[in-house]
Amino acid sequence: MHQGALVFAQVMAHLPITTFRRSVARHRGDFKVQAFACLDQFFAMAFAQLTARESLRDIEVNLRAQSARQYHMGFRCKTVSRNTLASANATRPWQIYADLAQHLIGIARPLYANDPLGKEFKSLMGATVYALDSTTVDLCLSLFAWAPFRTTKVTVKLHTLVDLRGSIPSFIHISDGKMHDVRILDQLLEQGLLDAGA
Numbered sequence: 001m002h003q004g005a006l007v008f009a010q011v012m013a014h015l016p017i018t019t020f021r022r023s024v025a026r027h028r029g030d031f032k033v034q035a036f037a038c039l040d041q042f043f044a045m046a047f048a049q050l051t052a053r054e055s056l057r058d059i060e061v062n063l064r065a066q067s068a069r070q071y072h073m074g075f076r077c078k079t080v081s082r083n084t085l086a087s088a089n090a091t092r093p094w095q096i097y098a099d100l101a102q103h104l105i106g107i108a109r110p111l112y113a114n115d116p117l118g119k120e121f122k123s124l125m126g127a128t129v130y131a132l133d134s135t136t137v138d139l140c141l142s143l144f145a146w147a148p149f150r151t152t153k154v155t156v157k158l159h160t161l162v163d164l165r166g167s168i169p170s171f172i173h174i175s176d177g178k179m180h181d182v183r184i185l186d187q188l189l190e191q192g193l194l195d196a197g198a
Contacts, residue, residue: 005072006069006072006073008046008047008050008073008074009072009073009074011046011050012043012046012073015042016100016103016104016107017039019099019100019103020038020039020042020100021039023095023096023099023100024037024038024039024096026099027093027095027096027099028093029092029093029096035077035078036077036080036084036085036088037076037077038088038092038096039074039076040075040076040077040080041085041089041092042097042100043073043074043075044059044063044075044080044085045089047059047062047063047073056082056085056086057082059080059082059085060080060082060085063075063079063080064079064080067079105168105169105170108168109163109166109168111166112163112165112166112168113165115165115166128163128165129163129164129165130162130163130164130170131161131164132159132160132161132162132181132184132185132188133159133160133162133181134157134159134160134181134184135157135158135160136155136156136157136177137155137156137157137158138153138154138155139154139155139156140154141153141154144156147176147177148176148177149176149177149178153177154177155176155177156174156175156176156177157174157175157176157177157179158172158173158174159171159172159173159174159175159179159181159184160172161188171188173187
């Protein structure tokens with residue numbers, strides 16, 4: 001019988017748990033929570049992302065198939081049902097995960113600070129090079145009427161400013177599907193997050 005830690009547990013061991021717990025406490029994420037804590041929610045969503053699950057039912061079925069190993073994966077709840085997960089996703093403060101993402105970006109950026117950019121960027125003499133990209137995410141019209149795009153379609157746009165040295169996001173903005181990237185670039189220049197340069 002295998003005695004080592006599960007791969008999922010090894011990956012989750014790199015999570016800055018103290019920072020996560022501080023963020024949960026600051027935003028009162030576990031207030032009146034009995035069994036399914038924010039950490040369990042994060043583990044369930046990380047499991048879904050790493051194993052390419054496509055729905056809450058898919059997440060539930062796969063986690064129940066691993067029910068004998070859930071404790072060793074890091075879960076402290078007995079089971080993960082899709083209703084509980086859906087409720088947690090709908091009501092828990094998103095700021096907890098934004099804080100965690102900012103902390104992880106802060107850890108990752110110095111790791112890539114001295115990486116070479118490649119031949120095509122040598123002429124910039126060490127300047128930080130960014131790429132602004134956006135992704136359109138289609139949504140359900142009956143649930144997300146607040147994000148109109150066309151008469152029969154609703155979308156949101158995820159605008160990401162990526163530092164090309166290590167491909168680490170520096171800025172993320174979610175807008176309605178109609179906002180153009182040039183308006184985001186104008187906002188970044190106005191806020192002083194980017195320098196137009198010479």
